[in-house]
Amino acid sequence: MNNAFIIGQYVPGNSLVHRLDPRTKITVIFFFVFIVFFANSLASYSILTAFSLASMLTTRIPVRYILKGLTPVWFLIIFTFTLHIFVTKQGTVLVEIFNLKIYSGGVIQGFAISMRFFLLILVTSLLTLTTTPIEITDAIEDMLHPLKKIKFPVHELALMMSISLRFIPTLMQETDKISKAQASRGVDFKTGSIKDRVKAVVPLLVPLFVSAFKRAEELAMAMEARGYRGGEGRTKLRELKIMKLDIAIFILFAAVAAGLFLTRVY
Amino acid sequence: MREALVEFRNVSFRYGEDQPWVLKQVSFTIYKNEWIAIIGHNGSGKSTIAKLMNGLLFPQEGTILINNVPVNEETIWDIRKEVGMVFQNPDNQFVGTTVQDDVAFGMENRGIPREEMVKRIDETLTAVGMESYRLTEPHRLSGGQKQRVAIASVLAISPELLILDEATAMLDPKGRMEIMQTVSNVRERLQLTLLTITHDLQEVVQAERVIVMNEGEKWKEASPREIFAEKKELQRIGLDVPFIATLAEELKQQGMPITNEPLNHEELLEDLWTLHSKM
Numbered sequence: 060m061n062n063a064f065i066i067g068q069y070v071p072g073n074s075l076v077h078r079l080d081p082r083t084k085i086t087v088i089f090f091f092v093f094i095v096f097f098a099n100s101l102a103s104y105s106i107l108t109a110f111s112l113a114s115m116l117t118t119r120i121p122v123r124y125i126l127k128g129l130t131p132v133w134f135l136i137i138f139t140f141t142l143h144i145f146v147t148k149q150g151t152v153l154v155e156i157f158n159l160k161i162y163s164g165g166v167i168q169g170f171a172i173s174m175r176f177f178l179l180i181l182v183t184s185l186l187t188l189t190t191t192p193i194e195i196t197d198a199i200e201d202m203l204h205p206l207k208k209i210k211f212p213v214h215e216l217a218l219m220m221s222i223s224l225r226f227i228p229t230l231m232q233e234t235d236k237i238s239k240a241q242a243s244r245g246v247d248f249k250t251g252s253i254k255d256r257v258k259a260v261v262p263l264l265v266p267l268f269v270s271a272f273k274r275a276e277e278l279a280m281a282m283e284a285r286g287y288r289g290g291e292g293r294t295k296l297r298e299l300k301i302m303k304l305d306i307a308i309f310i311l312f313a314a315v316a317a318g319l320f321l322t323r324v325y
Numbered sequence: 326m327r328e329a330l331v332e333f334r335n336v337s338f339r340y341g342e343d344q345p346w347v348l349k350q351v352s353f354t355i356y357k358n359e360w361i362a363i364i365g366h367n368g369s370g371k372s373t374i375a376k377l378m379n380g381l382l383f384p385q386e387g388t389i390l391i392n393n394v395p396v397n398e399e400t401i402w403d404i405r406k407e408v409g410m411v412f413q414n415p416d417n418q419f420v421g422t423t424v425q426d427d428v429a430f431g432m433e434n435r436g437i438p439r440e441e442m443v444k445r446i447d448e449t450l451t452a453v454g455m456e457s458y459r460l461t462e463p464h465r466l467s468g469g470q471k472q473r474v475a476i477a478s479v480l481a482i483s484p485e486l487l488i489l490d491e492a493t494a495m496l497d498p499k500g501r502m503e504i505m506q507t508v509s510n511v512r513e514r515l516q517l518t519l520l521t522i523t524h525d526l527q528e529v530v531q532a533e534r535v536i537v538m539n540e541g542e543k544w545k546e547a548s549p550r551e552i553f554a555e556k557k558e559l560q561r562i563g564l565d566v567p568f569i570a571t572l573a574e575e576l577k578q579q580g581m582p583i584t585n586e587p588l589n590h591e592e593l594l595e596d597l598w599t600l601h602s603k604m
């Protein structure tokens with residue numbers, strides 16, 4: 060049962076990618092998403108693919124596991140590919156079935172777009188695979204820090220996120236308990252029409268909400284008793300530190316980006 | 326005369342204007358470094374007392390002094406440094422995503438530098454015997470372990486007064502033992518005033534002094550032994566008398582000359598096996 064409690068899809072490890080500062084990962088991925096749309100030639104796609112595959116392999120997470128995580132996206136990738144094959148009418152005609160003509164331009168375009176899609180999803184999923192949710196929260200808090208000047212509640216937002224993360228397993232255990240308690244009183248969650256099953260969820264949700272509110276109230280009291288008074292003058296135990304490794308990754312990524320733009324120029 | 330740490334002077338409290346009084350003119354003093362227990366049935370006002378000491382609630386009448394400083398809106402932040410609380414529900418007071426984050430929470434709130442935090446996390450987790458669980462998430466801990474972490478989090482701020490507000494009520498017997506063990510260990514190591522609030526008479530035997538609350542009033546204030554002697558009265562106000570005390574009472578009625586009021590197995594045994602020499 061504990062397996063179901065792994066939040067997100069984080070895979071523990073100590074690889075180079077795991078050890079990177081989460082801010083480095085988020086920044087690099089942000090710019091990667093950006094430059095993927097500048098790829099337009101075989102050379103540029105090769106550079107991006109090499110970069111993504113290299114990152115994927117350095118995580119030391121089994122490739123099969125990563126690809127399995129992409130299952131829901133495969134459908135989308137294939138769908139875009141097919142769409143492009145039939146809709147794009149450029150280049151020479153390759154095959155003609157009945158009245159449908161498949162052009163070479165369509166196939167190339169289809170490949171390019173699907174590849175773009177695949178790389179985007181792959182690289183972004185590497186973030187959640189190698190970074191714990193709490194690290195991501197810390198990174199977001201740190202990166203949004205400048206917004207404090209315009210009174211954006213950065214600290215509160217981060218605290219909300221970390222408390223939600225902490226309570227997800229607790230509330231899941233609770234849901235499990237309530238559903239068993241209700242099942243023992245004759246609520247049927249598994250059979251019947253969709254309408255019946257949706258109705259059966261009500262006796263599950265109501266007690267869950269009531270208890271969540273009660274928990275929130277008690278937690279607020281406990282936090283106050285421990286001297287919580289907002290973000291002012293707070294220190295932090297979890298520290299983010301930019302290491303030499305992070306700088307190296309930035310340089311590497313800059314080289315990749317530069318390489319990509321060079322292929323466009325020449 | 327010992328130095329007073331907490332003083333309640335004619336404190337009355339109610340949750341709203343149209344609500345009945347939860348506390349009625351309660352006065353008592355807690356001295357430094359003593360172990361004191363407050364017992365009472367549900368709704369006797371015992372938890373309200375704890376919340377008043379920490380400035381989570383304010384009384385309508387009377388004054389509360391902590392280290393001779395009155396508890397009010399301006400002083401609560403300093404007072405919360407002196408008064409640490411462990412609550413009943415182990416889950417609803419665990420703020421951090423891991424054990425060490427939770428211990429750090431109170432220190433983070435007070436702006437303690439990081440190096441100091443790391444040091445204190447080590448010390449306090451060792452004190453409660455949880456040092457090997459530093460990176461464990463709360464849902465992988467038992468209730469007793471969570472409460473030990475809660476105690477560590479409070480100790481990290483090095484308060485003068487530690488309040489356990491029914492901290493063992495939701496635990497199984499094993500967890501309860503763990504907590505009581507931890508608490509006595511901690512008390513041996515640190516200079517600490519301890520206030521345990523409970524409805525379980527078994528938990529007050531180690532205390533030096535017991536305050537019994539009933540219907541918002543201080544019903545009695547005495548040593549555990551004196552309290553145990555009044556079994557009928559305790560039962561009348563809705564408290565469970567421990568088995569040993571009941572057994573001793575029965576034996577007395579059978580004509581056994583048990584003079585001391587035994588608090589635990591050992592004491593009763595001591596009384597019984599020396600019985601012959603007394604007769």
